[in-house]
Amino acid sequence: MEPSPSVVPKSESEKVNILLVDDQRAKLLSHEAVLAGMGETLIKATSACEAFECLLKHEVALILIDVCMPDLNGFELATLIRDHPRFRRTGIIFVSAVMTANVDQLRGYELGAFDYVPVPVVPEILRARVKVFVDLFRKTRQFERLNAELEQQVVERTTALRRLNEQLERRIAERTREREKALAQLFEAQKMDTVGELTGEVAHDFNNLLMAVLGSLTLLGQRLPDDPQCRRLLDIAVEGGQRGASLTKRLLAFSRRQELKPTSVDICELVSGMQELLARALGIGVELSLQIPPSLAPVIVDANQLELALLNLVLNARDAMPRGGALTISASEQTNAAAADPSLPPGEYLRIKIVDTGVGMDEATRGKAIEPFFTTKRTGMQTGLGLSVVHGIAAQSGGLLRIESAPDMGTTVELWLPQSKLRSERATASTIGSVRFNCYGGL
Numbered sequence: 001m002e003p004s005p006s007v008v009p010k011s012e013s014e015k016v017n018i019l020l021v022d023d024q025r026a027k028l029l030s031h032e033a034v035l036a037g038m039g040e041t042l043i044k045a046t047s048a049c050e051a052f053e054c055l056l057k058h059e060v061a062l063i064l065i066d067v068c069m070p071d072l073n074g075f076e077l078a079t080l081i082r083d084h085p086r087f088r089r090t091g092i093i094f095v096s097a098v099m100t101a102n103v104d105q106l107r108g109y110e111l112g113a114f115d116y117v118p119v120p121v122v123p124e125i126l127r128a129r130v131k132v133f134v135d136l137f138r139k140t141r142q143f144e145r146l147n148a149e150l151e152q153q154v155v156e157r158t159t160a161l162r163r164l165n166e167q168l169e170r171r172i173a174e175r176t177r178e179r180e181k182a183l184a185q186l187f188e189a190q191k192m193d194t195v196g197e198l199t200g201e202v203a204h205d206f207n208n209l210l211m212a213v214l215g216s217l218t219l220l221g222q223r224l225p226d227d228p229q230c231r232r233l234l235d236i237a238v239e240g241g242q243r244g245a246s247l248t249k250r251l252l253a254f255s256r257r258q259e260l261k262p263t264s265v266d267i268c269e270l271v272s273g274m275q276e277l278l279a280r281a282l283g284i285g286v287e288l289s290l291q292i293p294p295s296l297a298p299v300i301v302d303a304n305q306l307e308l309a310l311l312n313l314v315l316n317a318r319d320a321m322p323r324g325g326a327l328t329i330s331a332s333e334q335t336n337a338a339a340a341d342p343s344l345p346p347g348e349y350l351r352i353k354i355v356d357t358g359v360g361m362d363e364a365t366r367g368k369a370i371e372p373f374f375t376t377k378r379t380g381m382q383t384g385l386g387l388s389v390v391h392g393i394a395a396q397s398g399g400l401l402r403i404e405s406a407p408d409m410g411t412t413v414e415l416w417l418p419q420s421k422l423r424s425e426r427a428t429a430s431t432i433g434s435v436r437f438n439c440y441g442g443l
Helices: 025-038 048-057 074-083 100-112 125-221 229-256 267-273 275-282 305-318 363-367 386-396
Strands: 017-021 041-045 059-064 091-096 113-117 264-265 287-290 299-301 325-334 349-356 401-405 411-418
Touching: 017 048, 017 264, 017 267, 025 041, 025 125, 041 401, 048 074, 059 074, 059 363, 074 091, 091 100, 091 125, 091 275, 100 113, 100 349, 125 229, 264 305, 264 363, 267 305, 267 325, 275 287, 275 305, 299 305, 299 325, 299 411, 305 325, 305 349, 305 386, 305 411, 363 401, 386 411
Parallel strands: 017 041, 017 059, 059 091, 091 113, 287 325
Antiparallel strands: 264 299, 325 349, 349 411, 401 411
């Protein structure tokens, strides 16, 4: 069995295989001579077994089977072919010179034959019939290929559409989260403004009352007789009034209604002057490290209020380290304000960082840390205004307060303040560097 050469030029991809099955080689040569001019590949087999072997090796478009063969006749071979799932749609044409009765033709058609050709064969009619079925096979294969390409395109388009849909869903989810976050921030800002406005009005009126009380007590002290008991009671009253005045100042700072006196402040000099105060405020067991280079630009802030803010932050850090730890205060110049908070106006800032190794805060606590009167300490120990005051001072000075913390990971507080346009004269003293304090709080 060997393919016969084609006489009509045709590319290999366009050719189809036609299987000729007959036990007589003379008939095979006759069929080959008739079909050779079609330009297809002709494969010859002299038995049913050889024909089935050819089917397994090649993709065959059409089979011409002689009905009368010694081992397996054409009908039996057709039955084997149709029983195989791969060849159920393969075209079959029966050719016979003996079994040409109507009953034989009916049996052939029942086995799925495309046609039943009696011998002698008219060459033109055989070629025409074979050509019809070959063209049908070629069109069917082309349709299947186009259908497969279409299905592949559908899969690709579906995948792309699914990917775009997922991207759209992610974008919607991100925008929704951003919107919810913005609304939460807006609500928080409105709440803080409302509380601050109310607090400022109450503090202002209360401060006026305290000024009247303290003024009256001062005049009374000038007129009291020299009585130790009366003098002691008067001192207690004055001390209480002064503490109330200090509280109103903190309330005014929180409400951003306190009158500030911003000047160009050298952070290096300011913190250097507070070293001993900070050391004694931290007490035993806390190691203080100051990392503030003297070449930093000055900031525009009220120096007294900045000292109050730093002291508040140091006291909070101390309370977060009941078993001791380390506190680091550093400062650096920053130009990317948007990295800290998009609400910060563009410009140059100085960032003061206070980092402790304390117990830290969870997300819920951190979110409420700057709320007025919120505290995690026992009742009566603190007013809960420490971070609120620092937040108010930072906002009123044109900066902001940032807090990063996690349970058992310590807390980092950042105080962003705008730089001064005028750089003051710098001393040539060396950097403060890392300063350690002993267990008594001294240098």
